[in-house]
Amino acid sequence: MGVASAAARLASAARTAALFPAAEECFCHWSAEVKYPERVRLGRGVIIGPGCTIGAASPIRLGDHVHLSKGVYVETAGLDFSAPLPYPHVHKPITIGDGVWIGADAIILGGVTIGAGSVVGAGAVVSRDVPARSIVTGQPMLVRARPPQDDTRRS
Numbered sequence: 001m002g003v004a005s006a007a008a009r010l011a012s013a014a015r016t017a018a019l020f021p022a023a024e025e026c027f028c029h030w031s032a033e034v035k036y037p038e039r040v041r042l043g044r045g046v047i048i049g050p051g052c053t054i055g056a057a058s059p060i061r062l063g064d065h066v067h068l069s070k071g072v073y074v075e076t077a078g079l080d081f082s083a084p085l086p087y088p089h090v091h092k093p094i095t096i097g098d099g100v101w102i103g104a105d106a107i108i109l110g111g112v113t114i115g116a117g118s119v120v121g122a123g124a125v126v127s128r129d130v131p132a133r134s135i136v137t138g139q140p141m142l143v144r145a146r147p148p149q150d151d152t153r154r155s
Contacts, residue, residue: 042066043098057091058110063098069122072102076110097132 011030019028019037028048034040039056043064051071054060058076068074076094079087092111096102100114103122114120115132125139135144 049104057089058093060094060096062096063100063116065099066096067101069102069104069106071105073107075107078110 008030012027015030015032016023016026016028019034020026020040020042023042023046024044026042026044026046026048028034029050029052031050032048032052032054034048034054034056036056037054039059040054041059041061043062043066045065046062047067048054049068049070049072052068053073053075055073055075055077060074060076062068074094074096077089077091080090081087090110094108094110095113096108097114097116097118099117100120101118102108102114102120103124105123106120107125108114108120109125109127112126112129114126114130114136115134117133118130119135120126120130121135121137123139124136126136127140130136130143137144
């Protein structure tokens with residue numbers, strides 16, 4: 001491991017400990033931006049990749065073994081377009097279930113719950129709830145059922 005790589009790992013470990021002191025076995029890349037970290041609850045083994053942005057004007061819960069790939073946005077805040085100008089800010093909580101993987105540059109918007117075991121494809125914009133064990137792709141998002149889990153896998 002090179003000096004630069006070791007320094008980056010150390011910086012990420014220190015950032016994770018500072019932002020999420022109660023988190024267990026979690027990793028938050030040093031380049032991630034976290035607004036209101038006190039409103040973010042992490043399960044065990046969460047990975048927050050490089051360049052992610054987490055905006056927690058409302059609470060955010062990431063379940064166990066959630067993986068946010070490079071450049072993912074998780075943002076609880078937005079604008080209320082049904083109100084008169086200037087549009088007021090609104091925010092709604094986000095819940096991401098156990099074992100969810102979110103692909104690079106995906107966007108998760110306020111008020112969304114993503115069910116356990118789901119996969120959000122790279123670049124998808126998630127604006128409504130996702131059932132457990134689903135695959136989400138595209139803009140606008142398209143939800144596909146995941147194939148049944150194969151319990152006969154080799155170890």
